Amino acid sequence: MRIYIKDKPLRIKKPDEVGDLAQFNGIVEDDDLLINEKLFKGNLLIRNATHSTIKSVLFIMHNKKLKNLSSITVLTENYDEAIDYIKSKFKILKAGGGVVYRDGSILLIHRLGKWDLPKGKIEKGESFVEGAKREVQEECNIKVRVNQKICTTWHTYTKGDKSILKKTVWYLMDCLDDSKMKPQLEEDIDEVRWMSENELNVALYNTYMSIAHVYNKFKKLKKTQSV
Structure with a gap:
């Protein structure tokens, strides 16, 4: 799933859907550091994302001015649950x-x-x-x-x-x-x-x-x- 937030793409994918890691400027694992928007630049890959991480990503993308960010790709083993979680945060x-x-x-x-x-x-x-x-x-x-x-x-x-x-x-x-x-x-x-x-x-x-x-x-x- 690809969602545009303030005209920047947030991609939710399964781990096996991403092959070449060279396309990303930064790669981070799911951890508390994700609340720091300084990490949000270039094409960012976040691996092993939980609902808490996704919530933080949504908040930062909606509320911060991320001039240096091109895209975010989030990898999660629980893809369907992640999509349902995201949809639950919005009126569709x-x-x-x-x-x-x-x-x-x-x-x-x-x-x-x-x-x-x-x-x-x-x-x-x-x-x-x-x-x-x-x-x-x-x-x-x-x-x-x-x-x-x-x-x-x-x-x-x-x-x-x-x-x-x-x-x-x-x-x-x-x-x-x-x-x-x-x-x-x-x-x-x-x-x-x-x-x-x-x-x-x-x-x-x-x-x-x-x-x-x-x-x-x-x-x-x-x-x-x-x-």
């Missing part, structure tokens, strides 16, 4: 979004100063597919057809006194009609734009890490389809 919301693809271009929205992919909250009674399609069509004022699932992302944020963990399921979509395309202003979207791969690579410098992750998953999916 469901969302759906789409990578709308047409003739080598992808549809991006510009919202609150960042380039983003269209997405939104799943309404009561909706499936992820239904909600993702509705949100993409509403935010961009286009018609789409859902093709297949790309991936799932998780990210956290705070709303009032509540800690939210949002699960977003992403789908590859085909554009059926963009003749009336326009941004949904009431959702703080000020631009909707088709971008080529070169344009998108520039836009990724001003987006969220979770969106870059979705794009990379999309590229891998398209590559397998072209083989």
